[in-house]
Amino acid sequence: MMEDRIRTTYRKALNMALREAMQRDQRVFLMGEDVGRYGGSFAVSKGLLDEFGEERVRDTPLSESGFVGAGIGAALNGMLPIVEIMTCNFSLLALDQILNNAATLRYMSGGQLSVPLVIRMASGAGLQLAGQHSHSFEGWYANIPGIRVVTPATLEDARGMLWTALMDPDPVIIFENMPLYNLEGELAADAGPVDIDRALVRRSGEEITLVTYGGSLHKTLQAAERLGDEGVSAEVIDLRTLRPLDMATVLSSLEKTHRLVVVDEGWKSGSLAAEVMARVMEQAFYELDAPIERVCSVEVPMPYARHLEQAAIPQVDAICAAALRTVKRHV
Amino acid sequence: MMLSHSERARNLLHGMLRIRRFEEKSAELYSAGKIRGFLHLYVGEEAVATGVMQALRPEDAIFATYREHGHALARGLTAASIMAEMFGKAEGCSRGRGGSMHLFDVASKFYGGSAIVGGGLPLAVGYALAQKMQQRPGLVACFFGEGAIAEGEFHESLNLAALWKVPVLFLCENNYYAMGTALERSEAEVDLVGKAAGYRVQGESVDGMDVLAVLEATQQAVQFVREHNVPYFLEFRTYRFRAHSMFDPELYRSKAEVEQWKQRCPIAGFSACALREGWLTPEAIHVIEDEVAQEIAHAVEFAEAGTWEPTEMLSRDVYTERKGTGTVP
Missing domain, CATH: 3.40.50.970 (Thiamin diphosphate (ThDP)-binding fold, Pyr/PP domains)
Known part of the structure; x- marks a missing residue:
């Protein structure tokens, strides 16, 4: 039914x-x-x-x-x-x-x-x-x-x-x-309360893990689709809760893919993406087959003009490019 | 229940002396290195906390400042639990997490102990809003110094309290100096009651060195708040006899000015009045002094004997313990 x-x-x-x-x-x-x-x-x-x-x-x-x-x-x-x-x-x-x-x-x-x-x-x-x-x-x-x-x-x-x-x-x-x-x-129709403890795998994949949250989730899912067209199988994790961070879900994905890109609309320096990367270094360094990349906002106050604003925040092209670089790298 | 003149006099003098002796002992223990951090003493201002608290009921809630040993004592916290807190011991009223500036005791509805000037005012308004929404009896007594009047939160809070008609008693302890900055050097308009009136909060100025004046003004204000379920503002004109904190060479005020105010010591003044009126005998005052001395001595012993919270407990109470599947960092 x-x-x-x-x-x-x-x-x-x-x-x-x-x-x-x-x-x-x-x-x-x-x-x-x-x-x-x-x-x-x-x-x-x-x-x-x-x-x-x-x-x-x-x-x-x-x-x-x-x-x-x-x-x-x-x-x-x-x-x-x-x-x-x-x-x-x-x-x-x-x-x-x-x-x-x-x-x-x-x-x-x-x-x-x-x-x-x-x-x-x-x-x-x-x-x-x-x-x-x-x-x-x-x-x-x-x-x-x-x-x-x-x-x-x-x-x-x-x-x-x-x-x-x-x-x-x-x-x-x-x-x-x-x-x-x-x-x-x-x-x-009967949707109700959900947990606020765990990150969720929004798309399964084998070769690279893309970690994100909030507004960047949909762009990251689009990027994963495009990567699929190019023959790269990407897993997408939606962190959902940023504090406390559910690193277990991220690490378990990394055990499979061994490659990671973090997508975060915050400014790059000292960002949440930086925190996720640091924890992966601390907790799963030897799982990595390539350096981690991140796609963040450019460090400017948000501009008004549409083309400038769009250039300042993470976009599908940039996510795909970062993922492809990461996948092609060999240790 | 009506108290006799001598009972009331006994309570007021006992309340003020307890604070005075506690503060003197605290200064001594600070110099001895037993108490650290910032220590702000209430010496000179005892009549305010003592008079106000005796006009309140157990169902009323209190939000205080960082110069709040006197308020905590007057509300009924034991000298022992406060002293242990200042020693940093686990037996302290905030389990050694707060220190001198952050005394808490939920059982007596004493909500701190806040060291952000003006930061407690919005909390008092929200707490009072919840009283109103749940139709609970009990008002909120919110203490702050005249320095807080320069903060935006004072203005936001008075407006909210008047707009929402919530039972907050705003209690301004005007000791004329925000640390070292005199009121007239920081406010273009020094009529504080007038400022409250600008938000349609009624109020009055009270001699904060006269414990009977404080008590009577607060009793009337409390009655007004309870009757009309609206805020009220009291300005207590008082003076701190000692430095702002233990790191204050007092370059900003003259010795003559301090001496002048000391002539108006609330304890000496009230003792003389009580003797003159026949409310208390010299012997009765001796008994009060002895009781206070015993409580303070016991407080120091209690604090000395207290234990240190194990560092393994460092992260306890950042969050409420709950059954979750999340991983706390």
């Missing part, structure tokens, strides 16, 4: 997840800039105000530090807040609260406090939003002990990661990728 599937988008899947969470648990509420009457700056929370009212779908002033801190305070006191920050660039105004309080209170209090807060923020280039709206800070946040960082890149994860994040007793940051909001596809 075919399972029931629905046609939907990444944006609608996120909306379904918010609606389900608010229906399931009275402790859940959403707050952020324009989440209510406006319906969300990217329309993710559209319709929720009518269904749940102003108490639980709470518009905030433009006070990122204030309302993120308020989310932490509410989480300390029995609620399960979801705080939306319009773009990850704006989250820097709340970085003090995220790092000095959300990530730190449990440890600093000797384990007495718990901050079950979920922060959603949008990241990623491709919409020509230029130098203050388009960056990818997933890797930065993944540097912080005390928080969990997840990056839904599929409809299933957009639908399923939120509830699991809310049930986590510690703060979780969900990075929604802006260019993916309009991604269309099919989703099981």
